[in-house]
Amino acid sequence: MSAFVLNPAFESTSERLGDLTLSHARFKTDGRFPWIILIPRLSGVEELEDLSAEDRVQLMDEILAAGRAVRAVGEAQGRPVARLNIGMMGNKTPQMHLHVLGRSPSDALWPRPPWGIGETTAYAPGDLALAVAAARTSLGLPSA
Amino acid sequence: MSAFVLNPAFESTSERLGDLTLSHARFKTDGRFPWIILIPRLSGVEELEDLSAEDRVQLMDEILAAGRAVRAVGEAQGRPVARLNIGMMGNKTPQMHLHVLGRSPSDALWPRPPWGIGETTAYAPGDLALAVAAARTSLGLPSA
Numbered sequence: 465m466s467a468f469v470l471n472p473a474f475e476s477t478s479e480r481l482g483d484l485t486l487s488h489a490r491f492k493t494d495g496r497f498p499w500i501i502l503i504p505r506l507s508g509v510e511e512l513e514d515l516s517a518e519d520r521v522q523l524m525d526e527i528l529a530a531g532r533a534v535r536a537v538g539e540a541q542g543r544p545v546a547r548l549n550i551g552m553m554g555n556k557t558p559q560m561h562l563h564v565l566g567r568s569p570s571d572a573l574w575p576r577p578p579w580g581i582g583e584t585t586a587y588a589p590g591d592l593a594l595a596v597a598a599a600r601t602s603l604g605l606p607s608a
Numbered sequence: 609m610s611a612f613v614l615n616p617a618f619e620s621t622s623e624r625l626g627d628l629t630l631s632h633a634r635f636k637t638d639g640r641f642p643w644i645i646l647i648p649r650l651s652g653v654e655e656l657e658d659l660s661a662e663d664r665v666q667l668m669d670e671i672l673a674a675g676r677a678v679r680a681v682g683e684a685q686g687r688p689v690a691r692l693n694i695g696m697m698g699n700k701t702p703q704m705h706l707h708v709l710g711r712s713p714s715d716a717l718w719p720r721p722p723w724g725i726g727e728t729t730a731y732a733p734g735d736l737a738l739a740v741a742a743a744r745t746s747l748g749l750p751s752a
Binding site: 549 | 671695696721724
C-alpha cells in the first residue's frame with residue numbers, strides 16, 4: 465500500500481488547515497464563501513465506495529465538523545452561514561475530495577450553485593489569516 | 609412530529625422511483641446525465657446535522673446504492689459512468705435532498721460541474737422508461 469500524496473492542484477487554490485483522523489483539511493482561498501476541502505489521507509481512493517464502511521462513518525463525522533468550522537468562519541467574518549453546500553465531483557482532480565462551504569442570501573451567487581460559476585475572489589491577507597484561524601480553532605487543529 | 613411531505617418542486621423535474629429505508633428516491637428528468645435524487649422521508653430536516661447518527665449511516669448507504677443505480681442506468685443507456693458527482697445544496701429548495709449523478713468524458717458538460725450550468729435536456733419517453741426501470745431494478749424497488 466503506497467503512501468498518501470496530495471495532488472498538487474490543491475496547493476495553488478487552498479491553504480493547509482491540518483490533518484483530521486481521516487482527512488487532510490484545507491481552506492479554499494476564495495473570498496466569496498467560507499470553504500473547507502476534505503481529502504481522505506488514503507492512497508488511490510476516488511469514490512465513496514473505495515472507502516471502508518468505518519472510513520465512511522468517519523468521513524461523515526468530518527463533514528459535520530467541517531460544516532461547524534465553516535459556520536465558525538462565517539461568524540468570525542460577520543457573515544453568518546445560512547446553508548451548507550456539500551459537493552464531491554473530482555471530474556478535474558480525481559483524488560477523492562469533498563467541498564463543504566457556507567452560503568448566505570447575501571453572497572454574490574445566491575441561490576446559484578457555488579461550483580464552476582463566477583470568478584474566485586482573492587482574500588485580503590489579514591482576512592485569510594482570520595478565517596484560517598477560526599477554522600482551525602473549530603476543528604481543534606493547531607495554529608502552526 | 610409531523611408527517612413527511614414532498615416539496616412539490618421535485619415533482620415537475622423528476623419521476624418517482626420509490627421509497628428506500630430512509631429516503632424517497634426520484635429520477636431526475638434531465639437526459640444529459642443518469643441522475644437520482646434522495647430525499648430523507650423525515651419532516652423538517654435540511655442539513656446533515658439534523659439527522660440522527662443512525663440516519664446518517666443509512667443515508668451514506670443509500671448514497672452508495674444510488675451510485676450503483678446511476679451506473680446501472682448508464683450501462684443500460686450504453687454510456688458507462690466514469691465518475692459519480694454528489695451534491696447537497698438546497699439553496700432554492702430547502703427540504704433536505706442529495707443529488708447522485710453519473711458523469712462521463714463524453715457528456716456535454718464534462719468536466720464542468722453539473723449544477724446550474726447549461727440547459728436541462730428532455731428524455732424521449734421510451735428512453736426515460738428504460739432509465740427508470742434500470743434504476744428501480746438496481747435499487748430493488750418495484751416497477752409500479
